[in-house]
Amino acid sequence: MSEQTNLPKQSVTRRRIHRRTITIDGFERSDGLWELEATLTDVKDVDYPISSGMRPAGTPVHEMTVRIAFDNTFTIREAHAESRWVPFFGVCETITYAYQQLVGLNLLKGFRLAVNDRFRGVRGCTHITELLYALPTAAVQTFATFRRDNEESDEKPFHLDQCHALDTDSSPVVAQYYPKWFRNKAV
Numbered sequence: 001m002s003e004q005t006n007l008p009k010q011s012v013t014r015r016r017i018h019r020r021t022i023t024i025d026g027f028e029r030s031d032g033l034w035e036l037e038a039t040l041t042d043v044k045d046v047d048y049p050i051s052s053g054m055r056p057a058g059t060p061v062h063e064m065t066v067r068i069a070f071d072n073t074f075t076i077r078e079a080h081a082e083s084r085w086v087p088f089f090g091v092c093e094t095i096t097y098a099y100q101q102l103v104g105l106n107l108l109k110g111f112r113l114a115v116n117d118r119f120r121g122v123r124g125c126t127h128i129t130e131l132l133y134a135l136p137t138a139a140v141q142t143f144a145t146f147r148r149d150n151e152e153s154d155e156k157p158f159h160l161d162q163c164h165a166l167d168t169d170s171s172p173v174v175a176q177y178y179p180k181w182f183r184n185k186a187v
Helices: 092-102 111-119 126-132 135-144 172-177
Strands: 018-028 034-044 048-050 053-055 060-070 076-085
Touching: 018 135, 034 126, 034 135, 060 126, 060 135, 076 092, 092 111, 092 126, 111 126, 111 135
Parallel strands: none
Antiparallel strands: 018 034, 034 060, 048 053, 060 076
């Protein structure tokens, strides 16, 4: 793995003023479920005046965490949300109860649309809802830890045709590592 970047060199000086960090940790639980704990944090490198007062540099403006547990079918069985840092204490964090509505949703079947339907606009927190959109791929990565991605099976591996590198029509990756599913034999 290379630490080099292919981004063009900066032609101007710059000063970072904001950092958004999203972390998602995946866990295998002793009860047979899988768990994701996801946190979104926004921090300014400068003092930040907001309507509710001055947020000193280095102090989070937002810090929200969502924890879900899901089963082997990727169906959410438990959901919890917490807002530790918000612009408007006493108000912003009161919507976290709404995220119980995640229970019963499937992370791989219409999840992002269901999230949008339930939490868009004033029915949720913009930052928590945005954090949810990253959960399906994190769930797949967590679950896949103990699975070979090219096991022999009668079912096409779920990740094929989900990105350009895994295009079953033209990708040399599919031709080499998943030949059973490669459709363009002329390549």
